[in-house]
Amino acid sequence: MAIFNLGSINADLFYRVPHLPAPGETLAATSFARGLGGKGANMSVAAARAAARCVHIGAVGQDGAWAVQRLMEYGVYTQHIVTSDTDTGNALIAIDDAGENNIILYPGANRDIPLEHVRTALDDAGAADIFLTQNETNLQREAAEIASAKGMRVAYAAAPFDAQAVQDVLPLLDLLFLNEVEARQLQEATGLPPEALPVRDVIVTLGAEGARWHNTDTGEVRAFPAVKVTPVDTTGAGDTFTGYVLAGLDRGLPMSQAIGQAMIAAAIMVTRQGTADVIPDLRDVQDFPA
Ligand code: ADP
Numbered sequence: 523m524a525i526f527n528l529g530s531i532n533a534d535l536f537y538r539v540p541h542l543p544a545p546g547e548t549l550a551a552t553s554f555a556r557g558l559g560g561k562g563a564n565m566s567v568a569a570a571r572a573a574a575r576c577v578h579i580g581a582v583g584q585d586g587a588w589a590v591q592r593l594m595e596y597g598v599y600t601q602h603i604v605t606s607d608t609d610t611g612n613a614l615i616a617i618d619d620a621g622e623n624n625i626i627l628y629p630g631a632n633r634d635i636p637l638e639h640v641r642t643a644l645d646d647a648g649a650a651d652i653f654l655t656q657n658e659t660n661l662q663r664e665a666a667e668i669a670s671a672k673g674m675r676v677a678y679a680a681a682p683f684d685a686q687a688v689q690d691v692l693p694l695l696d697l698l699f700l701n702e703v704e705a706r707q708l709q710e711a712t713g714l715p716p717e718a719l720p721v722r723d724v725i726v727t728l729g730a731e732g733a734r735w736h737n738t739d740t741g742e743v744r745a746f747p748a749v750k751v752t753p754v755d756t757t758g759a760g761d762t763f764t765g766y767v768l769a770g771l772d773r774g775l776p777m778s779q780a781i782g783q784a785m786i787a788a789a790i791m792v793t794r795q796g797t798a799d800v801i802p803d804l805r806d807v808q809d810f811p812a
């Protein structure tokens with residue numbers, strides 16, 4: 523059993539600056555760091571760190587070999603990451619001394635994945651596998667259709683939120699991940715609250731308040747309180763949560779236990795500065811003081 527994740531891969535380029543640059547200003551950064559990012563890559567790393575076999579489907583540019591290498595080192599299966607002529611997706615992140623930031627996001631190769639490539643990658647997948655995607659690549663609907671036709675469980679994380687993108691895949695979904703704001707935006711767009719969506723399992727994350735799981739088959743709603751920690755950097759918490767839930771399900775855990783592990787993993791994540799490079803592994807989660 524495996525998770526096939528059609529997802530983005532980004533270079534996160536962090537520039538520390540004395541203040542955010544004004545129009546026309548040239549400003550020297552006081553430090554620079556390059557990290558692995560992209561919501562897709564984050565979720566693949568989380569799933570792999572949570573001991574699932576995770577096959578990443580995506581694209582980088584000629585400049586992206588290091589990102590593929592790093593995904594591989596984290597245990598992600600990288601044979602279905604294609605190298606394209608478009609540059610690797612990247613995020614240019616300026617952070618000032620007060621912690622304010624500016625971000626320029628360039629989707630690059632992430633929005634340029636060939637359909638034939640997705641088809642080939644999913645040739646290896648079967649009904650026992652999970653398909654996952656988010657809204658940072660092209661071909662979300664097409665890939666979900668292929669996965670659904672194979673009888674795979676189809677999961678979607680509705681981020682970055684786009685009402686049309688979610689509605690395009692909604693009829694194909696078995697699992698939907700939303701944060702509180704996304705859940706509200708989807709309700710505004712469709713008129714449907716989470717419990718009325720045509721998706722069996724809807725999980726709404728609530729930041730420091732934890733998460734709610736709606737099983738629309740039984741009408742049951744379960745609330746999961748967050749693990750109490752002191753937040754340092756909340757980026758990547760949602761992606762870690764999603765990767766962990768799906769890895770747990772792929773490893774045969776019932777939903778409540780999968781969410782329980784994801785809750786701990788995401789809490790550890792908010793105590794760490796950084797994204798893909800600091801996602802906790804299953805050992806960190808199991809060793810976490812109860
Ligand atoms: P997103 O990052 O997608 O907006 P959330 O902010 O809802 O998602 O966070 C996802 C999950 O991360 C939450 O369900 C929770 O388990 C965990 N989390 C987020 N913030 C905190 C926090 N301050 N303390 C503990 N856990 C947190």
Ligand code: NA
Pocket residue numbers: 755756757758759791792793794795796797
């Ligand atoms: Na973090």
